[in-house]
Every structure is written in structure tokens, then in C-alpha cells.
Amino acid sequence: IFNKCHSFDIEVGKNGYLVATTHVDAALGKTFVSETKIDSTVYMLSKINDTLQKLNKTLVIMLAPNRGKLLIEQTPGWYKLEQKRESDHVRYAKKLSQTAIKFIDYDQWFSKLKTASSRPLFTKCGIHWSNYGAALAGDTLIKLIEKQRGIDMPDMKITQVVLSDSAREPDADLNNALNLIWDVKNDTMAYPVIVFDTTKKTRPSALIIGDSFFFNVSNQGITVQAFKESSFWYYNNSIFSTGSNNGKKVADVSLSEEINKHDVFIVIATDVNLHSIGW
Secondary structure, X not given: OOOOOOOOOEEEOHHXXXXXXXXXXXXXXXXXXXXXXXXXXXXXXXXHHHHXXXXXXXXXXXXXXXXXXXXXXXXXXXXXXXXXOOOHHHHHXXXXXXXXXXXXXXXXXXXXXXXXXXXXXXXXXXXXXOHHHHHHHHHHHHHHHHHHHOOXXXXXXXXXXXXXXXXXXXXXXXXXXXXXXXXXXXXXXXXXXXXXEOOOOOOOOEEEEEOOHHHHHHOOOHHHHHOOOEEEEEOOOEEEEOOOOOOOEHHHOOHHHHHXXXXXXXXXXXXXXXXXXXX
């Protein structure tokens, strides 16, 4: 009633957009990881990267985009939008760019793509990148791994984009969190139809550690088609794998064995989770 949400972190913004205030705060630098913590994390990642390269393995950092930044114009008028300091995302990107670690700054890319794309990269009622945005992210990830490993991975192609007013998971997860009698009306959403050419292609094994942003990529079948085996360690705790470890806890598997059997290691986090990246 009166556009008042009784759910943690969610407010009704302009044009009926649902806004996650913690993500806006992260974009404005109101949350803050100390420089010492960032320097220490990047230093350790550099050491890990050096060792993995010697083992002919690849490390990739995915800095997922921040919905609060990409849709900041939809923030409620009463919300204070003054920039406190550089966001953790910007500071991590700067530090990583000074190393040999390969990373993808999706926040920067999506900011440029936002004005050029006629399809939503974030939906009106979803906290994560849209299914369409996640497909673009997955394609970019494959191309980077191909380049770094000097291999020819399965070719991903979007054959068509289906427009729909009915949300598929997780394009309305903010709406679902509100437990409403009547759902918030979403804008028209875009759902890519993806096909892969796997003929005579190389499919490395991948281990991914990160937050829920990766589910949008894997749920579209991208990891199944692109990798021989993919194992997603959700918050470095629960394992979602196409191999034998599916359903297990990270604490119950051998880290050395997992390192040995995978070729690519991916760490993904969005702005609000950078304080614990890698977990």
C-alpha cells in the first residue's frame, strides 16, 4: 500500500522500477572495502595467477555489473544519490588492471552498451543481469578464455530473441521477494535462443567460485555446451556441477584434486559482494 515495500533492501523507484538500495549504496561508494584489504586480495590473486599459469591453467575474474548503477536514474526521488567515494568495483578494476590477471569489467561494458541496446540488460523487477545480458556475458567469457588458452571453443550464436511480457527466472526475483497479491507489471523482456557449434571444438574444464550472478549464465546451458565439465562453487560452499561432485559441499572435496582436474578458474562477484570476493 502507498508503494511501501515490507522487504529488506527493496524500494519502489521511478516508473515503477524496483530498486535494491544496497546495490545503489555500493555504486555510490557508501559501502567500503579498505585499500589494505583490496591490495591484499589482489596480491594473493596475482600469486595464484602466477602459479596457475605455470600449470598451464587460466584464471579469470568476472566483475559483474551493478544494477544500482546501471539503473540509477530509476532510484526514488527521496533517495540521496551523492557519490561518497569511488565504488569498490572501480577500485578493484583499477588494481586488477595493474596486474597480469585477466578480468572482465562488465559494469563498464554494460554502461556503454546500455544506450546502444534496445533489449534490457536488467529488468524492471530483477536484481540480476537479465537472461539476455547474461547471454552476452557468457559469450564474452568464452571468447576471453579462447584467447588466453589459444584454443577454439564451441561457437555460441544467438539465433533469435523472443520478446515476452512474462518473466522467466530470475527476471522477476525482486518482485517475488515482495510476496504480493498482484505482481508488479514488468517491461517487455528479451529471451535469446542460443545454439552452439561444438564440431571439432576444444572444451576445457572450468571451476567457478562466486555469487548468484553466475546462475543466469549457467542456467541458459552455456557452461554445459562450452565446458567439458563445469563446477560452480556457490559462495565457495555448495557445489553445482556437471560432474560427480554435484550436490556436495566444498568442504567435502579435495581442493588439490579439483585444481588438478580443471583448466580454467573463474571468480565472479558483483559490487555488493566484493568485500568477500572468492569467499
